[in-house]
Amino acid sequence: MDSRPASSNARGAEYPRIESDLRVTFRIKAPDARKVQLQPGGDDNGLGKGPMEMTRAEDGTWSITTPPAVPGFHYYWFLIDGAVVSDPASETYFGWGRECSALEVPENDVDFYAAKDVPHGDVRIRWYFSQTTQAWRRAYVYTPAEYDRSAAARYPVLYLQHGAGEDERGWIQQGRANFILDNLIAEGKAKPLLIVMEQGYAAAPGVVQAIATQGRGTGQVNLFEQVVVHDLIPMIDATYRTLPDREHRAMAGLSMGGAQTLQITLAHPDNFAWIGSFSAPLRGAQDLKTAYSGAFADPAAFNNRYRLLWLGAGTAEQRLFEAAQILHEALDKAGIRSVFYQSPGTAHEWLTWRRHLHEFVPLLFRSDGDAGKK
């Protein structure tokens, strides 16, 4: 059968290879190993539940062919005699708290996140010094194609956060956010905007920064909130031609980043008017009187204050999906406007979040008169 190297591979690497029916063959050379296993990361994505035994060939390579994979972006790694290691044949993607292998499984007839023949924005790597943490931090900033051609135009900004164990590179390398925006803007479906992606971790000065790979980390959220409000936003507004007010500032994030988004945007109504929660854990959110320090307690005030509260989840991530659904219904019942988007058939994975971004961004920064256009 016809097979091709995955587009997520390192340059020139022949494996993993994907068959036309989406079965995947992994291979690694480990001549003296006794046992080599494949471990897919995260939810079931068709590759199987790991660890799965690989088979040794006479030349010392070990391989396995999986059943057809679910389209999307799947982390994976190998266990070589019990050691957790990335596949040397994969490009690496920071996830699970380390530089992790991953597999891009193509979707038929879907190209909203593909590089196309449209004007392309730049993704800028921006270093800045945080007064909060007393350390250098790195942000990724997407500027739309027209940004460099117009000397004076100013743009709204979306702050966009990754999940636990990932970092500021995730929305570009895993999420292809730049191509999603290039395409939406070229089609006239989204207003040109800047996207700012930061690392959702912050440690007090002198403390070694830890990585949260489960849940919301260890008390870092509050410090990250300070970084966003006191360091990041002022730096972005001073460095780029932004529209520096709440009406032109959105925040969204996936999983841990969604929880951070809700915490930060609801605590800082003067800074943000547009909110996106992608597959976020929503602990305690259902009690609208107390959730998020009472941000939902006065529905009329909330509707007046925020322009968009957008909730998304994949139908295959049951617990988070149900939590978003329950919150959406509770908000609806209380008279608080929100949007609930369901990504068909996808789990707690990047294809869910690519779709979320693709659905969320067209709703941003519209004047009231635009609202009916959706």
Next chain:
Amino acid sequence: MDSRPASSNARGAEYPRIESDLRVTFRIKAPDARKVQLQPGGDDNGLGKGPMEMTRAEDGTWSITTPPAVPGFHYYWFLIDGAVVSDPASETYFGWGRECSALEVPENDVDFYAAKDVPHGDVRIRWYFSQTTQAWRRAYVYTPAEYDRSAAARYPVLYLQHGAGEDERGWIQQGRANFILDNLIAEGKAKPLLIVMEQGYAAAPGVVQAIATQGRGTGQVNLFEQVVVHDLIPMIDATYRTLPDREHRAMAGLSMGGAQTLQITLAHPDNFAWIGSFSAPLRGAQDLKTAYSGAFADPAAFNNRYRLLWLGAGTAEQRLFEAAQILHEALDKAGIRSVFYQSPGTAHEWLTWRRHLHEFVPLLFRSDGDAGKK
């Protein structure tokens, strides 16, 4: 003794750790492995010649402490029962044809490549479509801090290439070129300029792109030359505010990238006036009548045509050092102006090339009257 996690580690990773005397301890968990070894990449950098046996502790971790390392940036990897794998605790750096572990060993009292409290430029990730290869390519582009503040100013451009097995990310991730430029510009030692970094590989349409990890690759140089001249330079000049003529265009590269630089700049005098060769293989260059299709055959014409021919090498990379020295002396004897810089004590490694960039850039794009200022 006081020890610290290497700055090249993945966020939050405790190992490798560097002692104050620059001994390094590596550690990895591999509970069921029979043999785990450390393999430093490249020339001797103080870590020892590999593969070196690591020792198993009762908890299934394996570790080794090396003698004091040479300051600089050193690739390394582990062999787990014969499998070549990156250290999961390291950030990865594309080298040796894969995402490779590496170790940053600090230099005392040297900060020309450190992030400092000076204006910082952006490093832009730029995608573009190559007509030559009929494929999307990614370039990294450094724009100086003032670029975004001045709406009309135009800038000269340095095209800067990585070595074999590396890619367009190398000069930023391994080389810290952005910080070197930020600092030089802030000190008034370099003119503000753009740096364009591309992948030094090109395959004909439909051909899977291979990686050259040794020498100059397999016939890719000519196609890469076409990409640079016909695709990359026109795209850069159309996208950014450049000074689009040969007098304001330089090219430099390290190792394979130095060989590519000499080939491309000497074959295209209409495109480049400034040349930097960092630790390049110089096969056949000593015969000045025939080298590079006779580019050196007429010394007066050469001196008239090119503004700078800069050769560098580390004193600890003996073969390449001697080749550069011999070429420099032959050029000198023939009456062709060139500069020869010797990086003290460093081998075929990134500290050599950080120093090269730091020495080379201040000489670029000076008017004749500036020449005496060096």
